[in-house]
Amino acid sequence: MHLGFIGTGTITAAILRGLKSSPHAGWPVTLSPRSAGLAARLAAELPHVTVAPDNQSVIDSAETVILAVRPQVAQTVLTGLHIRPDQTVISLIAATPAHHIAAWTSASRICRAIPLPFSQDRRDVVPVFPPLPEAMALFSALGRALAVDDQATFDLYAATSALMASYFGILETAAAWAVANGMQPADARTYLAGLFANLGHAALQSPLDLATLRVEHATRGGLNEQVFADFAAHGGTQALTAALDTILARIRG
Numbered sequence: 001m002h003l004g005f006i007g008t009g010t011i012t013a014a015i016l017r018g019l020k021s022s023p024h025a026g027w028p029v030t031l032s033p034r035s036a037g038l039a040a041r042l043a044a045e046l047p048h049v050t051v052a053p054d055n056q057s058v059i060d061s062a063e064t065v066i067l068a069v070r071p072q073v074a075q076t077v078l079t080g081l082h083i084r085p086d087q088t089v090i091s092l093i094a095a096t097p098a099h100h101i102a103a104w105t106s107a108s109r110i111c112r113a114i115p116l117p118f119s120q121d122r123r124d125v126v127p128v129f130p131p132l133p134e135a136m137a138l139f140s141a142l143g144r145a146l147a148v149d150d151q152a153t154f155d156l157y158a159a160t161s162a163l164m165a166s167y168f169g170i171l172e173t174a175a176a177w178a179v180a181n182g183m184q185p186a187d188a189r190t191y192l193a194g195l196f197a198n199l200g201h202a203a204l205q206s207p208l209d210l211a212t213l214r215v216e217h218a219t220r221g222g223l224n225e226q227v228f229a230d231f232a233a234h235g236g237t238q239a240l241t242a243a244l245d246t247i248l249a250r251i252r253g
């Protein structure tokens with residue numbers, strides 16, 4: 001499958017590096033010319049990657065077109081480009097419905113996906129709506145592709161994908177607290193990063209539901225139970241739920 005990317009930024013680079021270490025390494029790729037330095041580096045570093053002179057040439061060369069520009073410039077960038085009905089579009093553009101893409105480009109076979117930088121290491125879990133086979137094949141090679149059958153559920157994946165900064169914020173807050181109380185910064189980071197990585201592994205691997213995992217990781221009357229009870233009592237869980245409600249409303253416009 002020949003892929004064409006409109007937008008050669010962070011997420012395109014991650015997908016491309018993952019793809020080129022996957023069983024689909026032979027798929028040809030054409031990149032758009034903006035971010036010329038990164039595009040040139042990717043073309044030099046990876047096999048079967050070329051840079052087109054303009055965005056329409058990217059589209060004309062590709063069977064599947066991946067849209068990876070920022071939402072703020074999407075309409076300006078895409079209006080006037082022509083995508084044929086036989087071409088597949090995978091839009092990564094946040095909070096931008098497929099009917100907008102169709103109106104701007106005349107594309108008709110469109111899906112949306114939420115890859116994250118973990119695509120580079122082929123450990124991503126990527127929601128795809130609707131689950132067009134081309135997108136499922138691409139993202140299966142980058143970890144796991146999740147078939148999503150309705151827009152409402154896709155929006156929920158988009159909202160929960162916005163938790164990444166909060167994850168680091170929790171680590172940052174806990175590490176700062178430990179450092180303020182005398183721990184070395186490097187030790188705080190090593191310990192907390194290892195702790196959370198192991199918890200993520202447990203959440204992925206364990207057959208237990210999340211509430212049971214929480215209870216399993218809290219001795220009755222012990223320290224873990226007390227921290228979560230304090231966190232909830234001081235509005236932590238409520239604040240998280242409210243933030244997700246707000247972000248869902250933003251995603252749904």
Ligand SMILES: NC(=O)c1ccc[n+]([C@@H]2O[C@H](COP(=O)([O-])OP(=O)(O)OC[C@H]3O[C@@H](n4cnc5c(N)ncnc54)[C@H](OP(=O)(O)O)[C@@H]3O)[C@@H](O)[C@H]2O)c1
Binds near residue numbers: 032055070114
């Ligand atoms: N990064 C993530 O983890 C992530 C995850 C999921 C979804 N997304 C979505 O993916 C999209 C891209 O995100 P990103 O993080 O990769 O952003 P980014 O690093 O800013 O990349 C966007 C790219 O679009 C290019 N661009 C701007 N105008 C263009 C034009 N007229 N023609 C062609 N390319 C143009 C930019 O080039 P210049 O630098 O020259 O302006 C830049 O290379 C966004 O819609 C975002 O919501 C990102």
